[in-house]
Every structure is written in C-alpha cells, then in structure tokens.
Amino acid sequence: MCEKKRYLCGNIISCFMSKLLIVGTVAFDAIETPFGKTDKILGGAATYIGLSASHFNVPSAIVSVVGDDFPQEHIDLLSSKNIDLSGLEIVKGGKTFFWSGRYHNDMNSRDTLDTQLNVLESFSPKVPDNFKNAEVVMLGNLHPLVQLSVIEQMSERPKLVVLDTMNFWMDVALDDLKKVITKVDVITINDEEARQLSGEYSLVKAARVIAEMGPKYVVIKKGEHGALIFNEDHVFFAPALPLEEVFDPTGAGDTFAGGFSGFLAATEDYSFENMKTAIIHGSNLASFCVEKFGTERMQTLSRDEVRKRLMQFKALTQFDIDLQ
Numbered sequence: 001m002c003e004k005k006r007y008l009c010g011n012i013i014s015c016f017m018s019k020l021l022i023v024g025t026v027a028f029d030a031i032e033t034p035f036g037k038t039d040k041i042l043g044g045a046a047t048y049i050g051l052s053a054s055h056f057n058v059p060s061a062i063v064s065v066v067g068d069d070f071p072q073e074h075i076d077l078l079s080s081k082n083i084d085l086s087g088l089e090i091v092k093g094g095k096t097f098f099w100s101g102r103y104h105n106d107m108n109s110r111d112t113l114d115t116q117l118n119v120l121e122s123f124s125p126k127v128p129d130n131f132k133n134a135e136v137v138m139l140g141n142l143h144p145l146v147q148l149s150v151i152e153q154m155s156e157r158p159k160l161v162v163l164d165t166m167n168f169w170m171d172v173a174l175d176d177l178k179k180v181i182t183k184v185d186v187i188t189i190n191d192e193e194a195r196q197l198s199g200e201y202s203l204v205k206a207a208r209v210i211a212e213m214g215p216k217y218v219v220i221k222k223g224e225h226g227a228l229i230f231n232e233d234h235v236f237f238a239p240a241l242p243l244e245e246v247f248d249p250t251g252a253g254d255t256f257a258g259g260f261s262g263f264l265a266a267t268e269d270y271s272f273e274n275m276k277t278a279i280i281h282g283s284n285l286a287s288f289c290v291e292k293f294g295t296e297r298m299q300t301l302s303r304d305e306v307r308k309r310l311m312q313f314k315a316l317t318q319f320d321i322d323l324q
C-alpha cells in the first residue's frame with residue numbers, strides 16, 4: 001500500500017516507492033545557434049535528464065564526474081531540485097567535460113566543434129548504496145563502459161534500463177556500446193544515429209535492426225518532427241509541439257529522456273501503453289528546453305506551465321473520425 005501520495009505533472013497520483021538513477025555527463029557547453037552564442041555554460045546529459053525528471057518527484061540521483069572548476073552554484077541548482085549528488089565525483093585539480101557545438105540554420109542539425117573528455121577519461125563511477133536498488137536506471141550519454149559499470153553495480157536487475165547515446169560513442173567505442181545495448185530494455189536515439197548504428201536508411205528497418213541488438217523498445221527522436229517508439233510490430237508516434245521560437249535545441253534529447261524515464265519511474269508501469277504516455281511527457285518537457293539557451297528554461301519551469309502545455313499537446317493530437 002502507498003503511504004505517501006504526491007503530485008506529478010499531468011495530475012497523476014502515485015506512490016513514493018521507486019527511485020531513478022541517472023548516469024551521464026555533467027558538463028560545460030559552449031553553444032552557437034543562428035540567434036547567438038554562449039561562453040561556457042552549464043550542460044551535460046545528466047544535468048538535463050535530472051532537471052526534467054525532477055518534475056515527477058521521484059527520488060533521483062546522478063552518477064557523474066566534474067572537476068573542481070565546476071561552480072558551486074551549479075551543484076546548488078541540482079540539489080535544489082532534490083537530486084541526490086552523492087554519486088557526483090569532484091576531481092581535485094581536474095577539468096570538467098567540455099562540449100561545444102554549432103547549429104545549422106534549420107536548428108535540427110549541428111556540428112560538434114569540440115569534445116574534451118577531461119575528468120571523464122579516467123572516471124570510475126560509484127553508485128551510491130541507497131540507489132543500488134533503483135527500479136529505473138537512465139543511462140544518459142557518456143562512455144559506454146561507464147554505463148556498463150553502473151548496470152553491474154546494481155544490487156538486482158532494475159525493472160527498467162533506458163539507454164541514450166550519440167554518434168560520438170559510435171565513432172570511438174562501438175564495441176563497448178554494443179555490449180551495453182544488449183543489457184537495456186529501451187534505447188533512445190536520434191534518427192541520424194539510428195541510421196548510423198543500424199546501417200539502414202528506413203527508420204522502421206533501423207528500429208528492427210537495433211531491437212535485434214537487445215532492447216525491446218526503440219525510441220527514435222526526430223527533433224522538431226517528434227518521436228517514434230517501436231515494440232515488436234507496434235509503433236507509436238508523438239509529434240513535437242509546433243513552437244513559434246526555437247532558440248537552442250541543446251539538451252532537448254536528454255530532457256526528453258528525463259521526462260520519459262521520470263514518468264515511468266513515478267508510475268511504476270513499464271508497459272508499452274504507459275510508454276506512449278511517457279513519450280508525450282518527454283516531448284512536452286523537451287518543448288520548453290529549446291526556448292532558451294542551455295538549461296535556462298528548465299531551471300525555472302513551473303508545474304503549472306508544464307500542465308498547461310500538456311493540455312495543448314492533447315488538443316494537438318486528438319481528433320474524432322467517423323470510420324463507418
């Protein structure tokens with residue numbers, strides 16, 4: 001029986017039981033878009049995932065690494081969202097992971113200008129004891145061997161393991177990545193990466209090839225064109241909300257993953273039907289992320305704003321049709 005009740009975005013009530021363990025980079029990013037350019041700002045896959053998942057009030061923890069150049073204010077921000085940071089290693093004298101990217105005019109594609117692994121190069125992750133029994137593990141973008149090590153430290157097989165990755169790791173650590181892929185339930189990946197990983201242009205064929213590598217569920221993110229989830233012969237599609245202004249797409253994929261995994265952990269229902277709703281929550285949260293540079297929009301996003309936009313999502317996707 002549930003003892004505590006809590007509020008989730010979308011007005012769902014659930015029990016305070018499951019935990020979400022998040023792995024991924026905590027980083028400095030420098031971003032260029034057609035609308036402007038930033039110096040080093042807060043970024044990283046785990047950062048976006050954590051901020052997004054925090055909307056579901058599930059106890060969550062981040063396993064990652066930074067250098068002692070990482071400002072206390074960023075740590076305070078993550079702590080203020082009730083994210084357990086006992087698994088965030090701070091390396092004395094080390095430099096935090098740095099990524100820089102430039103978006104093309106369509107804002108759907110980008111070039112990576114620089115990736116400096118820094119402290120990530122010799123990182124050996126430690127899962128906090130009280131998160132070794134987390135029901136949901138969200139393996140955000142990071143070296144596949146680190147992702148693998150986290151799975152191996154769990155005291156029992158989590159109910160759901162979700163993997164996100166990117167072309168960088170396909171280029172430099174494909175064999176390790178393939179090992180991790182055999183151990184996960186869900187993979188979230190963007191369309192170009194799905195094509196690279198599978199060698200197939202058709203996303204339907206790509207999803208089939210990737211599913212044969214291990215994951216039962218394959219989520220393919222298509223930026224402003226929405227997201228697809230494949231499971232055996234079933235497929236579901238959620239559009240992205242048409243936005244008047246897209247300022248910076250960085251972190252949208254991670255924010256999506258945070259919403260997806262956060263919702264599933266909160267509802268403790270890992271069925272395909274519930275994953276469809278999780279995709280809507282992920283897409284909804286990602287639609288905010290792109291409205292400002294970096295994590296700025298996610299830092300102040302309120303429950304009320306999230307809820308209002310969910311209603312817009314519903315209106316966007318619901319229709320009646322007479323099929324007689």
Ligand code: AMP
Pocket residue numbers: 025027028029042043044045098099115141142143166168169249250251252253254255
């Ligand atoms: P997304 O736009 O969802 O792909 O996520 C962008 C975030 O991923 C940025 O904040 C980066 O710091 C982080 N990132 C970029 N490259 C990598 C990489 N090779 N491994 C892990 N994280 C990365």
